[in-house]
Amino acid sequence: MKYSMAPASKHLGELLGMEVIQAKDVIGEDAKKKAAALKEGQILMLENARFHKEEEKNDPAFAKELADMAEIYVNDAFGTAHRAHATTAGIADYLPAVSGFLIQKEIDVMGKALSNPERPFVAILGGAKVSDKIEVIKNLIDKVDALIIGGGMAYTFLKAKGYSIGTSICEDEKLDLAKELMAKAEEKGIKLLLPLGNVIAKEFSNDAESKSIASDQIPDGWMGLDIDENTVKAYTEVIRSAKTIVWNGPMGVFEMPKFAKGTKLIAKAVAESGAISIIGGGDSAAAVEQLGFADKITHISTGGGASLEFLEGKVLPGIACLMNKDRKRVVAGN
Numbered sequence: 590m591k592y593s594m595a596p597a598s599k600h601l602g603e604l605l606g607m608e609v610i611q612a613k614d615v616i617g618e619d620a621k622k623k624a625a626a627l628k629e630g631q632i633l634m635l636e637n638a639r640f641h642k643e644e645e646k647n648d649p650a651f652a653k654e655l656a657d658m659a660e661i662y663v664n665d666a667f668g669t670a671h672r673a674h675a676t677t678a679g680i681a682d683y684l685p686a687v688s689g690f691l692i693q694k695e696i697d698v699m700g701k702a703l704s705n706p707e708r709p710f711v712a713i714l715g716g717a718k719v720s721d722k723i724e725v726i727k728n729l730i731d732k733v734d735a736l737i738i739g740g741g742m743a744y745t746f747l748k749a750k751g752y753s754i755g756t757s758i759c760e761d762e763k764l765d766l767a768k769e770l771m772a773k774a775e776e777k778g779i780k781l782l783l784p785l786g787n788v789i790a791k792e793f794s795n796d797a798e799s800k801s802i803a804s805d806q807i808p809d810g811w812m813g814l815d816i817d818e819n820t821v822k823a824y825t826e827v828i829r830s831a832k833t834i835v836w837n838g839p840m841g842v843f844e845m846p847k848f849a850k851g852t853k854l855i856a857k858a859v860a861e862s863g864a865i866s867i868i869g870g871g872d873s874a875a876a877v878e879q880l881g882f883a884d885k886i887t888h889i890s891t892g893g894g895a896s897l898e899f900l901e902g903k904v905l906p907g908i909a910c911l912m913n914k915d916r917k918r919v920v921a922g923n
């Protein structure tokens with residue numbers, strides 16, 4: 590059955606060198622019977638909760654039925670902690686709820702960076718769109734010493750500065766916001782770094798003709814697909830001076846080898862910085878892993894969406910429902 594947990598049970602059993610019992614469903618008679626028959630040290634894998642629409646609806650009756658089979662709820666799925674589903678939040682209404690070691694590490698490392706970072710604190714944001722990162726920028730601009738911007742989102746900022754950006758990706762409806770953010774950074778004395786130069790191409794293709802050019806010289810009909818070497822140099826200097834770094838989003842279209850260099854060099858700079866380094870999931874994490882720098886990074890978040898929401902300063906429902914050592918519910922964020 591597609592999306593069944595059975596292969597996960599089998600693999601977990603192999604890793605642990607013991608049998609992992611598999612239930613036919615996540616609730617119902619079979620699961621209940623197998624849960625009740627569990628002896629100490631045995632493991633029961635319930636079937637995929639999303640086979641029931643009640644899971645994503647955070648249905649209380651469904652959550653209670655799950656809870657009735659157990660004594661304690663341990664959540665270690667940071668990647669889904671930004672969702673209020675029955676297995677990530679609802680169940681905590683019926684059982685003592687605690688975090689596993691992974692969620693603990695995610696909150697400890699990211700929470701400290703946001704609330705009490707070693708300075709200078711540098712955030713590096715990239716990726717396609719400004720609109721996906723607005724809340725992160727707004728939250729971080731009050732906390733960082735420098736904000737480095739790369740990737741497609743940089744072109745909205747460059748256009749807001751009055752530069753021609755050719756056919757580069759741009760969100761025109763965000764130009765005012767980009768101006769506001771740049772003004773705010775200046776007012777607060779925060780360095781907001783934009784690409785000094787770019788690798789531009791005539792088409793969105795790895796085979797396209799390409800060249801490096803300063804940000805105020807992008808010709809009509811060309812698009813920026815990566816940061817250039819001068820930009821990497823400038824960004825690397827700031828990264829080297831940092832004591833805490835948070836990075837989310839690639840510096841260019843790194844899926845195409847021709848435009849992956851900026852992202853790779855920034856990954857290298859972060860890895861070699863010696864700073865406390867935190868990488869949001871997704872593309873930047875993939876870049877660091879591919880390059881073999883993962884072990885030089887303090888923390889690579891296991892949740893793309895969840896880490897973004899954490900950086901936005903939002904309360905994640907899958908964490909807010911957990912208890913701290915005083916058996917009180919914790920609240921994530923800053």
Ligand code: AMP
Pocket residue numbers: 715716717718721739740741742758813814815837838839840841842843844871872
């Ligand atoms: P995100 O999911 O927002 O982190 O964005 C990641 C995507 O942004 C990747 O698929 C990149 O190819 C894309 N991207 C990065 N830089 C650019 C750029 N200059 N133009 C277009 N897309 C870009």
